[in-house]
Amino acid sequence: MKLSGADIIMECLLEQGVDTIFGYPGGTIINVYNSLYKYSGKINHILTAHEQGASHAADGYARSTGKVGVCFATSGPGATNLTTGIATAYADSSPVVFLTCNVADVHFGKDSFQECDFIGITMPITKANYLVDDVEDIADVIRTAFAVARSGRPGPVVIDILSNVPAKETEYEYIPVEKHANYGRLAALQKRASHQQDIKTPEPEGDIELLVEMIKASKKPLVICGGGVVRGRAHNEFKEFVEKVDAPAAITVMGGGGYSGRNKLTTGMIGMHGSQASNMAAAGCDLLIAVGCRFAERVTLDVKKFAKNAKIVQIDIDRSEINKNVKTDHHIIGDAKRVLQILNSKLDQQSHEEWKKYVFSFKTETEYDEGGDTLTPKQISNAIDKILPRDTIFATDVGQHQMWAIQHFHFDYPGQLITSGGFGAMGFGLGAAIGAKIGNPDKVVLHVTGDGSFRMNCNELATEEHYKIPIITLIYNNSVLGMVRQWQTLTYDKRYSQTDLDRGPDFVKLADAYGIPGVRVNSSEELEKALQTALDSGKSYIIDCTIDKDELVRPMVATKDSITDFIVD
Numbered sequence: 001m002k003l004s005g006a007d008i009i010m011e012c013l014l015e016q017g018v019d020t021i022f023g024y025p026g027g028t029i030i031n032v033y034n035s036l037y038k039y040s041g042k043i044n045h046i047l048t049a050h051e052q053g054a055s056h057a058a059d060g061y062a063r064s065t066g067k068v069g070v071c072f073a074t075s076g077p078g079a080t081n082l083t084t085g086i087a088t089a090y091a092d093s094s095p096v097v098f099l100t101c102n103v104a105d106v107h108f109g110k111d112s113f114q115e116c117d118f119i120g121i122t123m124p125i126t127k128a129n130y131l132v133d134d135v136e137d138i139a140d141v142i143r144t145a146f147a148v149a150r151s152g153r154p155g156p157v158v159i160d161i162l163s164n165v166p167a168k169e170t171e172y173e174y175i176p177v178e179k180h181a182n183y184g185r186l187a188a189l190q191k192r193a194s195h196q197q198d199i200k201t202p203e204p205e206g207d208i209e210l211l212v213e214m215i216k217a218s219k220k221p222l223v224i225c226g227g228g229v230v231r232g233r234a235h236n237e238f239k240e241f242v243e244k245v246d247a248p249a250a251i252t253v254m255g256g257g258g259y260s261g262r263n264k265l266t267t268g269m270i271g272m273h274g275s276q277a278s279n280m281a282a283a284g285c286d287l288l289i290a291v292g293c294r295f296a297e298r299v300t301l302d303v304k305k306f307a308k309n310a311k312i313v314q315i316d317i318d319r320s321e322i323n324k325n326v327k328t329d330h331h332i333i334g335d336a337k338r339v340l341q342i343l344n345s346k347l348d349q350q351s352h353e354e355w356k357k358y359v360f361s362f363k364t365e366t367e368y369d370e371g372g373d374t375l376t377p378k379q380i381s382n383a384i385d386k387i388l389p390r391d392t393i394f395a396t397d398v399g400q401h402q403m404w405a406i407q408h409f410h411f412d413y414p415g416q417l418i419t420s421g422g423f424g425a426m427g428f429g430l431g432a433a434i435g436a437k438i439g440n441p442d443k444v445v446l447h448v449t450g451d452g453s454f455r456m457n458c459n460e461l462a463t464e465e466h467y468k469i470p471i472i473t474l475i476y477n478n479s480v481l482g483m484v485r486q487w488q489t490l491t492y493d494k495r496y497s498q499t500d501l502d503r504g505p506d507f508v509k510l511a512d513a514y515g516i517p518g519v520r521v522n523s524s525e526e527l528e529k530a531l532q533t534a535l536d537s538g539k540s541y542i543i544d545c546t547i548d549k550d551e552l553v554r555p556m557v558a559t560k561d562s563i564t565d566f567i568v569d
Contacts, residue, residue, distance in 0.1 A: 001173075005135040006035035006166035009099070012142040013043060015177060018070050020044045020061065020438055022054040026074020028114065028163035029101035033072075035166070046438065046467060048431065049459040051078050055085020056431030056457075057438070058096045060395055062089075064415040064436040066233060068149050069096040075103055075163070076114030080121065084425055086156050087125040091422025092254060093231050095154035097145050098122075104164040105133060122158045129158035135168040143180045153318040154231055207332045208339070211289075211313060212346050214330065218287035220355045221247040222307075224270060224299075227254030227421070228292015228316060228336045230414040235259065237340035238291060245289075246350045248359045250278035252293055253406055256417035261410030265356075268364040271299040271563070273403045273553050276362035279563045282307050284358070289313045292336045295325040296422070297559055305562040315339050365408060366554045366569075374548045379524045380476070381408035384446065387531040388472075392444040393418065393436050397429035397453030400482035403553040405448045415440075427456030433471045434463060444535065447473040451501055452481045458507075461514040464540050472534045475507055478547040486552055490567050511542035518542030 003011065009032055013021070021043060025033045036045060048054040051073045058069030069089075073082050079100040089096045102108060103115045119131050128148045130141045138161070145157040215221060223245060229238045235258050242249045242265055249259050250270035259266060268275035270282060282288065288310040293299065295314070300306040303326060311329040314322055315336060322331045332339055368376040381404070384392075394409060395418040396402045402419055411417045418436055420428040433447035449457075454475055464471055476482075481499040488496050511518035521527045521543060534541030555569040 001171070002169050003172045004031075004035065004167060004169050005138050005161070006031045007038075008135075008138050008170070008172045009142065009166065010035050010039045010043065011172060011174065012139050013070065015143070015175065016068065016146045017177070018043060018068075020046065021070045021072055022046045022048060022057040022061070022435065023072030024048060024051045024054055024074070024078060025072070026078045026114075028075040028103060029072060031163070031166040032099070032101060046434070046463065048434075049462045051081035052084055052427065053431040053434070053457060053460040053463065055082045055096075055098070056088070056428050057435035058098075059085060059089045059094050060418050060432030060435030061439040062094050062096050062435075063418045063432070064393055065439040066415065067439070068146055069094070069435065071096060071098045073098070073100050074114070075101060075118070076116050078114075079118045079160070080116060083121060083125070084427075085431075086122055086158065088420050088423040088425045088428060089156040090125045090127070092420065093154050093227060094156065095149040096156045097149055097159065098156060099159045099161070101161050101163045101166070102131075103162070105162050108162060118158065118160045125156070126158050127155035130160070132159060132161040132165060135165050135170045138165070139172060143175070147180060207330070208342050208346060210330060211332065211343065214287055214311060214313065215245055215347060215350065219352065220285045221245055221287040221289065221352065222281045222285035222310070223247050223249045224288065224290040224293050225249055225251045225255035225259040226291055226293025227252065227258070229255055229258030230292075232292065232317070232336040233414050234292075234337035234340055235414055237337055237344060239263070240344050241340050241347075244344060244347050244349055246352045246356070248277070248281050248356060250274065250281060252299055253419065253421040255293070256406055256419070257411040257414045258292070260412045262412065266364065267359060269406055272301060272557050272559065273407065273555060274563070275364045275366075275407070276555060276566070276569060277359055277364045279555070279557070280362045281359045283309070283562070283564045285310045287311050287313070289315070291315045291340070292317075294321045297325070300326060301557050301559055301563045302561055372548070373522060374546045375522065375524070375527065377404035377476070377547075377551065378408060380474070380527065380545060381405070383524055383527040383531060384409065384474075387528055387535060388446065389444050391416070392446050393440060395419070395429050395433035395436055395445060395447050397449040397457070398424045398426045399450045399453055400478075400486065400551075400553050401448055401450040401453070401476035404476070407553075426453040429453060430457040430460045430464070430471075430473065434460060434469055437469050437471055445471050447471050449473060449475055450482060451475055451477040451479060451507070454507065458510060461511065461516060461540075465515050468539070470539050472531070472541050472543065474543045475545060476547050477507070477544050478549045478551065480549045482549070482551075483553070485549070486556070489550070489552070490556070491558070507542060507544045516540045516542055518544065520544040520546065522546045
């Protein structure tokens with residue numbers, strides 16, 4: 001049947017099972033939004049306060065559900081406002097399709113009003129991107145974009161359509177998703193677009209056998225849970241593997257939820273702010289097996305000194321990550337879930353009681369003094385653990401509060417922790433929380449933020465209130481840019497240059513301006529009461545927690561040092 005390009009966009013989204021779009025309209029994308037109006041009964045649209053909020057919301061939706069997120073924006077500044085969200089999704093391997101419309105073909109390339117080379121801008125931060133100037137290409141490109149976004153190592157894809165193209169008509173034929181791989185030009189487009197292979201099975205069987213022998217020979221093994229375990233939903237296979245190896249298991253920031261923080265073999269976070277147990281295990285192990293971990297510098301610190309007594313094994317779906325940051329002794333390229341399934345089928349039960357006794361003689365969590373006029377990070381996590389359901393989804397911003405949350409909250413399943421790990425984008429949290437709640441309406445969503453980060457995304461309270469999205473926002477408020485101040489304290493002789501946030505707003509009054517109740521708390525008792533009130537209300541709620549400005553994220557290791565050279569512990 002013959003349809004307009006805009007209607008074909010909607011039909012292709014329905015083919016993919018899309019139920020929600022996050023976005024912000026404008027002049028060049030108006031034809032698409034006109035079609036969306038006709039499809040409003042089939043596809044939900046969330047109008048955010050800012051395009052960046054839409055990008056983070058689509059990302060949060062994708063991470064929490066395992067589906068592909070979708071985001072719309074107009075040309076020029078509308079599109080460029082997406083770039084932080086696109087880069088965030090790319091750094092953390094989150095599958096999101098961003099659809100924008102550029103100026104019309106007669107104006108394209110002439111520095112027209114609100115024109116930009118969005119393909120050129122986003123090329124370094126996407127798995128693939130497409131400029132569509134022919135209505136007949138729309139269906140193929142959309143189908144390809146979704147296939148690329150979700151396949152192999154997931155990631156964002158950009159589709160930029162010239163604004164007059166969606167108004168044109170062409171023939172459309174419904175094609176079910178399971179047939180897309182072999183449809184028309186799709187296979188060739190996908191192969192050309194995706195630089196990361198969708199590897200279903202590991203490379204030669206001998207790679208698996210060799211690792212099994214390495215495990216059998218090891219006396220002091222350590223396993224690291226990376227973001228690939230979460231993205232691949234390989235948490236059950238990873239748990240079985242750790243228990244069979246009988247090894248301590250450290251967790252990266254992006255690995256949160258890939259292995260339960262409550263498990264008796266968990267050593268906690270590893271790296272710059274990793275626990276004593278995790279970092280000491282990395283220094284003392286004779287075999288280190290990293291699953292879905294790219295060995296970023298925040299994990300390894302001084303790479304020359306990292307796990308220098310160990311044989312290092314890397315399991316990753318992306319060949320380009322092998323030996324990029326850390327030289328490995330062995331590697332297996334493949335999907336984490338499938339590789340672990342094969343390993344588990346071939347591995348006998350191991351035992352390492354003495355090694356575990358040594359590792360767990362060190363702390364897996366930081367201890368804090370209790371009492372005083374302000375809350376400690378541990379008091380906050382204790383209150384949350386006491387009041388909120390165990391399956392609560394946590395969406396964080398970036399800074400000290402992020403590290404405290406990952407250190408002290410215990411994530412049990414993939415998608416429970418939503419945080420900007422690789423790109424470290426302040427302002428990520430509230431948009432991501434909105435997306436997570438839309439994707440998981442039956443779960444409690446807690447937005448964990450700091451006063452610095454919250455200033456960057458609090459405009460999305462308008463979105464939250466308008467759509468009645470019940471999110472609890474908890475602010476670690478120390479009136480400073482805490483993480484930068486921490487560095488200034490420890491390595492810059494307390495020269496506090498431009499890190500004091502001695503200014504408004506009053507977050508409780510700000511919440512009230514948006515029609516959202518809020519409260520300021522200074523003690524565990526007040527916090528528990530506020531959390532219970534928020535939970536019972538079933539509505540949005542702001543909790544402003546007073547934190548001492550000199551509270552530190554502990555432990556901490558400088559990037560130039562060995563992983564066990566704690567500045568503070």
